[in-house]
Amino acid sequence: MRTYLVTGGAGFIGSNYIHYMFGKYGDRIRIINVDALTYAGNLENLKDVENRENYTFVKADICDKGAISEIFAQNEIDRVVHFAAESHVDRSIRDPEVFVRTNVLGTAVMLNCAKAAWELPDGSFQEGKKFLHVSTDEVYGSLPEDDNAFFYETTPYDPHSPYSASKASSDLLVKSYMDTYHFPANITNCSNNYGPYQFPEKLIPLIINNALQGKKLPVYGDGRNVRDWLFVEDHVRAIDMVQEKGRLFETYNIGGHNEKQNIEIIRIILEALQEMLPANDPRRAYVKEDLITYVEDRKGHDRRYAIAPDKIRAEVGWEPETMFQEGIRKTIRWFFENEDWMKNVTSGGYQKYYDEMYGGRKQIGENR
Ligand code: NAD
Ligand code: DAU
Numbered sequence: 021m022r023t024y025l026v027t028g029g030a031g032f033i034g035s036n037y038i039h040y041m042f043g044k045y046g047d048r049i050r051i052i053n054v055d056a057l058t059y060a061g062n063l064e065n066l067k068d069v070e071n072r073e074n075y076t077f078v079k080a081d082i083c084d085k086g087a088i089s090e091i092f093a094q095n096e097i098d099r100v101v102h103f104a105a106e107s108h109v110d111r112s113i114r115d116p117e118v119f120v121r122t123n124v125l126g127t128a129v130m131l132n133c134a135k136a137a138w139e140l141p142d143g144s145f146q147e148g149k150k151f152l153h154v155s156t157d158e159v160y161g162s163l164p165e166d167d168n169a170f171f172y173e174t175t176p177y178d179p180h181s182p183y184s185a186s187k188a189s190s191d192l193l194v195k196s197y198m199d200t201y202h203f204p205a206n207i208t209n210c211s212n213n214y215g216p217y218q219f220p221e222k223l224i225p226l227i228i229n230n231a232l233q234g235k236k237l238p239v240y241g242d243g244r245n246v247r248d249w250l251f252v253e254d255h256v257r258a259i260d261m262v263q264e265k266g267r268l269f270e271t272y273n274i275g276g277h278n279e280k281q282n283i284e285i286i287r288i289i290l291e292a293l294q295e296m297l298p299a300n301d302p303r304r305a306y307v308k309e310d311l312i313t314y315v316e317d318r319k320g321h322d323r324r325y326a327i328a329p330d331k332i333r334a335e336v337g338w339e340p341e342t343m344f345q346e347g348i349r350k351t352i353r354w355f356f357e358n359e360d361w362m363k364n365v366t367s368g369g370y371q372k373y374y375d376e377m378y379g380g381r382k383q384i385g386e387n388r
Contacts, residue, residue, distance in 0.1 A: 021048065021049060021050055021074070022048075022049050022050070022098045022099065023049070023050045023051075023052065023095055023096055023097050023098050023099070024041065024049060024050070024051045024052070024097075024098070024099045024100075024101060025052050025054065025091065025092075025095070025097045025099070025100045025101070026038060026051055026052070026053045026054070026100075026101045026103065027053075027054050027055070027082055027100070027101070027102045027103055027104035027126075027130060028055055028061070028082075028102075028103035028104030028105060029051070029053030029054070029055055029066070029077075029103065030053065030055040030057055030061035030062055030063055030065055030066060030077075031055070031060050031061050031062075031065075031103060031104070031107070031219075032060070032065075032107075032213070032215075032217050032218045032219060032222075032252065033103055033154070033213055033252055033255060033256065034053070034055070034103040034104070035062075035065035035066055035217050036215060036216065036217060036252045036253060036255075036256050037101065037103070037256040037259060037260075038051055038053060038066060038069060038075075039068075039069065040253060040256040040257060040260070041256075041260065042069055042072065042074075042075070044260070047073075047074055049074065050074040050075075050076075051074065051075050051076070052076045052077075052078060052091065052095060052097070053066070053075070053076070053077050053078070054078045054079075054080050054082065054087075054088070054091060054104070055077070055078075055079065055080075055104065056079065056080065056081040056082070056104070057079055058106075059219075059369055059370075059373075060106075060107065060108075060219050062217075062364075062365060063077070064361060064364065065217045078091060081126075082104045082122065082126035082127075082129055082130055083121060083122065083125050083126045083129055084129070085129050085132070085133065088129055088130065088133045089133045089136065089137075091133075092133050092134070092136070092137035093137075097134070097137065097149075098148060098149060098150070099149070099150050099151075099152070099263060100130065100134050100150070100151040100152065101152045101154065101259060101263070102127065102130050102151065102152065102153050102154060103154045104122065104126060105122060105123045105126070105154075105186075105187070105190075106118055106119045106122045106123060106183070106186070107183070108183070108219075108221050108222065109158075109181045109183045109184070109318065110221070110318060110377055111183075111221070112181055112182035112183035112186070113181060113182065113318070113319050113320070114376075114377075116182035116186075119182050119183055119186040120182075120186050120189075122186075123183075123186035123187055123189070123190050124186055124189045124190055124193070127153065127190035127193055127194065128193055130151075131151070131193060131194065131197050131203070131205075134149075134151050134203075135197065135201060135203055138204075139201075143201070143202075144202070145202070145203065145204050149204055150204050150205070150206070150263055150268065151194075151203065151204065151205040151206075152205070152206050152207075152208065152259060152262065152263055153190065153191065153194045153205060153206070153207045153208070154208055154210070154259065155187050155190065155191050155207055155208060155209045155210070156184065156187050156209060156210060157171050157209050157210065157211045157248070157273065157275065157325050157327050158179060158180075158181065158183065158184035158187065158322065158325065159177050159178075159179050159184055159187055159188040159191055159209060160175045160176075160177060160178060160179075160209070160325075161177070161178030161179060161180060161184075161322065162178075162180065162322035162323045162324060162325070163323070163324040163325065163326055164323070164324065165246070165323065165324055169324075169326070170326050170327065170328035171209070171273060171275075171325065171326065171327050171328060172273065172328050172330075172331075173209075173270075173271045173272070173273055173331055177191070177192075180320045180322055181320055181322075184322075191207055191209075191271075194207055195207070198269045202269075204268050204269075205268070205269065206262050206263070206266055206268065206269070206270060206271070206272065207271040207272075208258065208259060208262055208271070208272050208273075208274055209271065209272075209273050209274065209327075210250065210255050210258070210273075210274040210275065210327075211247070211248035211249070211250050211274065211275035211276070211325055211326075211327045212247040212248060212249050212250065212325070213249075213250055213251075213252045213255050214249055214250075214251065214252065214347065214348070214351055215251050215252035215253065215347065215350070215351050215354070216252070216350075216351065216354040216358070217252075217361075218252070218351075219365060220362065220365065220366060220370070221370075221373065221377075223247075223282060223285065224249075224285065224289065224348075224351065225351075225355070225362075226238075227285070227286050227289050228289060228293070228351070228352060228355050229355070229362055229366065230311070231289065231290060231293055231307050231311060232293070232303055232307070232355075234303070234306040234307075234311070235311070236311055236312075236313040237286055237311045237312045237313060238313055238315045238378055238381065239282060239283060239286065239312060239313065239314050239315065240282070240315060240316070240317050240318045240321060241314075241316075241317030241318070241321060242314070243281060243282050243283030243286075243314065244281045244282070244283065245281065245282050245321060245322070245323055245324065246279050246280065246281055246282075246323070246324040246325065246326065247279070247280065247282065247285075247325055248275045248276070248277070248278055248279045248325050248326045248327050249276075249278045249280060249285070249344060249347075250274065250275055250276045250278065250340060251276075251340070251341075251342035251344075251347035251350070251351075253341075253342060254274075254276060254340040254341055254342055255274055257338070257341075258272075258274045258332060258336075258338045259274075261332075261336045261337070261338045262332070262336055262338075265335070265336045265337065266332075266335065266336050267335065270331075270335075272331055272332040272335075272336065273327045273328065273329055273331065273332065274327065274329060274332055274338070275326070275327025275328075275329050276327075276329065276340030277326075277327075277329070277340075278340075278343075278344050279324070279325075279326050280344070283312075286312060287309070288344070288345075288348060289348065289352070290307060290308065290309060290311075292348055292349055292352055293307045293352060294307060296349065296352055296353070296356070313383055314383070314384045315378070315381045315382065315383055315384060316381045316382040316383075316384060
């Protein structure tokens with residue numbers, strides 16, 4: 021039975037990955053999920069798998085070399101899928117150091133422990149061992165507003181935020197292990213994800229949550245920054261396909277050609293909420309464009325991201341399956357059906373974060 025060591029499995033994409041993998045492979049695989057349970061990690065995301073015999077949760081920090089090497093010593097790990105990271109750009113602008121620690125040092129520890137466990141006396145690696153580093157398109161920087169400009173695997177790195185600089189550094193560390201030791205790894209660079217279990221600091225869940233509560237919908241700058249949105253299930257399926265069918269030592273970009281301006285996203289969400297709220301639901305009265313509020317821009321705000329997924333399509337056979345209009349409705353339905361999840365994650369620390377992040381942000385206009 022193949023054993024996966026998943027880091028950050030209690031977060032948004034990691035928990036979707038674990039659900040996907042058990043859905044696909046059932047009892048044919050074993051998953052060990054190592055997560056430090058920061059504000060972004062939530063074991064509620066994994067309630068329906070926690071009693072499986074082929075699932076183990078270990079609460080540990082990926083920077084803790086002793087704890088990580090112990091996991092490798094106690095288990096025959098075949099695959100590492102490395103999600104754990106500090107992931108929110110706005111937080112990185114306020115507090116960069118924890119991003120360097122987790123994203124750079126944590127990745128170095130993961131690489132080092134996997135290398136120590138998998139390396140043979142002659143410097144080669146045990147057959148079949150693979151490390152997949154989950155990364156982001158933000159490492160490539162910002163694209164011009166030109167429909168023909170895309171991020172390719174060959175695009176030079178040009179990160180701007182402390183978050184993307186730390187992810188770029190972690191990618192380079194993985195590349196250095198591949199180049200120096202011939203360490204069996206892949207890197208995937210994915211565009212913006214959305215879907216179930218996403219923490220409401222990110223645009224889509226924040227807008228859904230605020231709109232349902234009649235709170236203002238904060239739009240940074242002119243609202244015309246472009247992101248390339250991908251339903252999370254398409255991302256986790258791509259990760260599995262890269263480990264199964266991709267060539268080792270290669271980088272694969274993952275994205276679905278679904279570029280949208282932020283303001284478009286907000287309007288689509290409002291429209292879908294209006295359509296999906298029951299006719300007698302009192303929230304229909306205020307879920308409207310009047311809630312849109314333009315606020316001071318994010319510092320160093322990248323203008324446009326857009327992935328060219330040509331390589332993963334050609335070599336791995338991956339294609340996105342969920343179109344945005346369908347994915348956003350699935351996401352909203354999930355939030356409707358999981359109101360307690362939202363209540364739990366927004367109690368306590370979230371309110372403090374929200375006040376700090378948005379309380380001091382200058383409002384620069386109403387709906388326009
Ligand atoms: P997330 O913030 O929802 O989850 C991160 C998880 O990592 C949490 O469970 C957290 O507890 C855990 N973690 C944080 N620090 C840790 C540490 N020191 N030790 C152990 N665990 C720790 O993030 P996400 O959105 O699920 O992103 C997962 C990965 O995918 C990240 O590497 C991110 O850079 C990458 N990525 C995210 C997106 C996106 O749109 N969200 C897109 C492309 C790539
Ligand atoms: O591109 C992949 C990246 O996507 C991932 O690597 C990151 O982990 C993930 O957080 C995401 O980064 P973004 O900064 O693009 O996502 P975020 O949801 O924070 O913001 C999306 C866009 O919406 C961005 O242009 C900023 C804008 N925004 C965001 C928030 C939270 C607003 O206008 N208002 C908001 O309140």
